[in-house]
Amino acid sequence: MFRSLLVANRGEVAVRIARAARDAGVRVVGIVSSADQGASWTEEFDEVVCVGGPAPAESYLRMSAIVQAARQTGCAAVHPGWGFLAENARFAALCEQNGLTFVGPAPSTMERMGLKWPSKVAMRAAGLDLTPGSDGLLTDIEEAVRVAESVGYPVILKADAGGGGRGMRICRTDAEVREAFPSARAEATAAFGNGALFLEKFVTGGRHIEVQILGDRFGRAVHLFERDCSVQRNHQKLIEESPSPALSPEERAELGARAAQAAEAIGYVGAGTIEFLAAPDSGRLSFMEMNTRLQVEHPVTEMVTGIDIVREQLRIAAGGAVGFTQDGVSLEGHSIECRINAEDPSDGFRPTPGTLDEFSIPLDLGPGRVRVDTHVSQGAEVPPYYDSLIAKVIVHAADRAQAIETMQRTLGGARISGVSTTIPLHLAVLSSDEFTSGNYDTRSIPGWPA
Amino acid sequence: MSSASHSLDLRMTHEDGLIVLRAPDVGYFTAPLGRGAVVAPGMTAGALQRLEGTVQLTIPPGVRGAVVTDPPERVLSAAGFGEALYRIDPAGAGEAAAESDAPEEAGAGLVLVAEQSGRVWHRPGPGEDPFCAPGSVLEDGAAVCLVEVMKTFSTVPYRPVKGLPTRGRVVRWIVGDGADVQKGDPILELEQA
The missing domain is CATH 2.40.50.100 (RNA polymerase II/Efflux pump adaptor protein, barrel-sandwich hybrid domain)
Known part of the structure; x- marks a missing residue:
């Protein structure tokens, strides 16, 4: 195991990684921006290096400053967390060039999975289904129209290098494809320097189901079952659960096995997540994308499997094998996570930075177990520069109904003031018939007016 | 990641009547000025070895006075962004300050x-x-x-x-x-x- 690890992130995930590293006997070095200097969560680190000013571009995104910080504090490895540089292949390569182990897959794997079409080609070759659409990148408008007609409207044009919805167009007729193609290409070129487009059948609704993977250097990969992340707002996940209420035990076993097989086929090393879209009518699961990092919602998987995913990441990065076989992974009970963001759900989810005058979340209102992953406490500042996530409440109980009940009691007993939070939204979702029945999809937030 | 510049101004804050000069980036601080050194704008006050290469650290505009802190013991001293490298007593500028009005002068010896x-x-x-x-x-x-x-x-x-x-x-x-x-x-x- 590494003697020292640098955590190239801030806030909740930085604290999560620091705790896992310390449990593994690793000395932990943190980085901060000048805005985060002295924040109480930085006490989780053995040493802290300030790498620049408040804006992410001045600090948490400064690759060379972060690598220099790792060098001068004697670190052997860098954990990127999620967000910031976590999926930046150049950062991973810069770490390796400077003799630091990047806790994640190889830069080449990150690069391939970061582009939409190459990742789909790789995963199709590895045996996963794709949403019907173009076979590769589109050469011109005529090809786009031809493909759209053959898969059936509505369709969606997507940019190969896409992100944030740019270069994306939903089309319902030939005329719309002809109109959208040039502008989507121009937008993708402007945003990503890459105007390549492909086309897929547009699926409305459906469920977002993702499989947690762990792969090692010895060519072996195991899955830790799935998470259902269909409660979303503008593609931002709000509530995640494991197992998915939409899968039967047979479907679950098959999906996991296929995902693990695909990860082995691409030689995936580290923790990763393969995201699938379950079609609303058939339930057919098609590959969406692979995230080559730790996910925000990883705790629900930890709760139902009892496996510490960050600890496994460190073990694998240090050259170790996955510490168990597929047969050794079992799923017990049900887990739900609610993301507590400093946002006002009654005012268009406006971010509300500020000071936490009160912050307490009860851990003992049962019937299930409660885990709170957070970097804040009473009196802490929520700075305006970063993500609005302030805490994740994770519950684990014998079944889904008890998990929901535990979450309701816990959030109902939470006392947070000074900033607005998404707790009212979570309570509305948890008590809605759609959510309690398990029959919901990504189209709308169950129990919450659109 | 381009960093063509060969010098960077130290960052300045004020504390208890003293000027505090701070590291403008992460790196190894080296070649420091000693206690008692008299500083003026534009003067080189050590160097910072960064991943991209070494930059000279310069005294920012408006700073004159005498260094009242000891240099670090290590030849290469790890510094974070904003870390205090020098405390300057503006009252210690004395005659040297008067004669080094031109910002270039200190570096042009x-x-x-x-x-x-x-x-x-x-x-x-x-x-x-x-x-x-x-x-x-x-x-x-x-x-x-x-x-x-x-x-x-x-x-x-x-x-x-x-x-x-x-x-x-x-x-x-x-x-x-x-x-x-x-x-x-x-x-x-x-x-x-």
Whole structure:
């Protein structure tokens, strides 16, 4: 195991990684921006290096400053967390060039999975289904129209290098494809320097189901079952659960096995997540994308499997094998996570930075177990520069109904003031018939007016 | 990741009537000024070895005074962004401040520059005395330092050329012991002896 690890992130995930590293006997070095200097969560680190000013571009995104910080504090490895540089292949390569182990897959794997079409080609070759659409990148408008007609409207044009919805167009007729193609290409070129487009059948609704993977250097990969992340707002996940209420035990076993097989086929090393879209009518699961990092919602998987995913990441990065076989992974009970963001759900989810005058979340209102992953406490500042996530409440109980009940009691007993939070939204979702029945999809937030 | 600049201003804050000069980036701080050194805008006050290369640290506009802190013990001292490197007493500026009105002046003294890129060593060997120190007088042919280029060490002699006097008195080392220099980087500040 590494003697020292640098955590190239801030806030909740930085604290999560620091705790896992310390449990593994690793000395932990943190980085901060000048805005985060002295924040109480930085006490989780053995040493802290300030790498620049408040804006992410001045600090948490400064690759060379972060690598220099790792060098001068004697670190052997860098954990990127999620967000910031976590999926930046150049950062991973810069770490390796400077003799630091990047806790994640190889830069080449990150690069391939970061582009939409190459990742789909790789995963199709590895045996996963794709949403019907173009076979590769589109050469011109005529090809786009031809493909759209053959898969059936509505369709969606997507940019190969896409992100944030740019270069994306939903089309319902030939005329719309002809109109959208040039502008989507121009937008993708402007945003990503890459105007390549492909086309897929547009699926409305459906469920977002993702499989947690762990792969090692010895060519072996195991899955830790799935998470259902269909409660979303503008593609931002709000509530995640494991197992998915939409899968039967047979479907679950098959999906996991296929995902693990695909990860082995691409030689995936580290923790990763393969995201699938379950079609609303058939339930057919098609590959969406692979995230080559730790996910925000990883705790629900930890709760139902009892496996510490960050600890496994460190073990694998240090050259170790996955510490168990597929047969050794079992799923017990049900887990739900609610993301507590400093946002006002009654005012268009406006971010509300500020000071936490009160912050307490009860851990003992049962019937299930409660885990709170957070970097804040009473009196802490929520700075305006970063993500609005302030805490994740994770519950684990014998079944889904008890998990929901535990979450309701816990959030109902939470006392947070000074900033607005998404707790009212979570309570509305948890008590809605759609959510309690398990029959919901990504189209709308169950129990919450659109 | 381009960083073409060879110098960066130190960041300035004020504390208890003193000026605090802080690291403008993450890196190894080296070649510091000593306690009592008098500073003026534009003057070089050490260097920072960053991942992209070494930058000279300069005194920002409006800062004059005397250094009232000791330099770090380590030749290469790890610094974070914003870390305090010097405390400056503005009352200590004295006469030197008056005569160094032009921002360029402090950096435009007599300097001996590196003839080749490499690593500079102040001493002939570990544990030995340095070839020269502030106050030493150098004449033609006197050893100034060692420069290590690709594991080969050679002695750098003093030569009264390029505007340097026949006899020069060492004012200070500009680069630390063991620091990397590029061809043309200043190594030593001198005055007429």
